Amino acid sequence: MWIRFVVFSFWLVLCVQGLDRASLRRSSDSSGRCQYSFIVDSPMESSCPGTSSSVETENLNARLTLLEVVVSRILDARPVTKADIKTSEMENMKTLLQDKKQLDRQIQKLQRQVQELTDERDKLREKPCPLVQTEPTNSFGIITGKDPGNNGAYQEMKAEVSEIPVPSKVPVLFKGQENAQNNAGCGELISVGEPITHQKANSITGRYGVWFQDPESPGAPYGPSTVWRIDAVGKDVRELFAYENLEQLSRGYPLKVLLLPEPMESTGATVYRGSLYYQRQRSPMLLRYDLTDESIVAQAPLPQAGFHGQYPYSWGGYTDIDLVVDEKGLWAIYSTEKARGAIVVSQLDPESLKVTRSWETNIQKNKVANAFMVCGRLYTVASYSTNSTNINFTFDTASGQSKAVDLPFRNHYGYNSMIDYNAARRMLYAWDNFHMVTYDVKLGKTSSSQ
């Protein structure tokens, strides 16, 4: 732009001088400077001023040099013009504005996502805890009526959470020993010891639960000392915790958490020969879950069995179907319409879960706190909440005879939701108001039914 202006000026100057043609040539001189030369045609040789007019030539030369300097200065260090600044600024502004718009859009998107996640979190938080006590029967099916063993007092939320020191040493007996013992004396239950606390659940899902050890060798990777635990409060109970042994349970370090493919109902589950046996939620279907394969390997409905609150134990909790194991194998304790709520005991084939034999007793299932089997005999506990209660009834499947007994039994924490016998360890396993406890038991001499 500048060069053109300069050239134009020269051309003008030359025209004014009456010259009709002129040409401009640019070249570098020996010192590296830019040199401009003008060649001017003249109609007459004489018109070109001779040496005599050297003053004029020198004048022109001087002006040319001056212009040269200006031009070279312009070329070397062309200053940034205001217009240039404006253009680049505008360009920058444009890109910045575009970037800003894009970022704004991203921010909005992120804000929407944050809102969605917050909503989701709030929704999850609002999900009702299963222990809401405004209804006579809550979502866990707890009968909030009278406790027969406690003068009709309302027992639902008498949460006694006093700490009991974990015993430093827990008797651990192994299978070899046990079999010898079992063979030596399968007999009547003669006494139950004081409860020994092993662990306390630390969340509300553990107010009720079920825990056990396999009385017979489970499959690898589990051993005879593996402890299994299920916190049973909730709408979708599926988590099965495995602990290496009782000590690890006490310390609260699980070995593994298995996720059951079908949700579990109640606290009636048990473990036997490497399988977890349990009742499917809202169904009389019994499931056998292989602990090694981590899959359901057998299922069968328990014929005519009441479920989901029809014939529970006195504390409720949908404890209609209780699966237990003793020296003689796998049993189901439940009731049917035909039995009109009286306890029915059925022996199950541990492979197929089919009923092999059934007995009907004359004790109402909803009148007792819990029941378990020892050596083919059914025992029932009178109260789930009274501190000092008793085992007051037994039914012998070998003879079909029932009788009243009176064996003291302590509900140390005042809300016993599960009591099962372990034949290999000669212990009762119980879940009493967040606490996992065991009771040693003594059996009498071989009874007539053996």
Ligand SMILES: *[C@@H]1O[C@H](CO)[C@@H](O)[C@H](O)[C@H]1NC(C)=O
């Ligand atoms: C055992 O206790 C329960 C609950 O208190 C009671 O209903 C039942 O009649 C008692 N059974 C016997 C045989 O005493």
Ligand SMILES: *[C@@H]1O[C@H](CO)[C@@H](O)[C@H](O)[C@H]1NC(C)=O
């Ligand atoms: C039951 O009795 C024992 C021994 O007296 C006591 O330590 C415990 O706190 C009592 N439990 C309840 C729930 O009252």
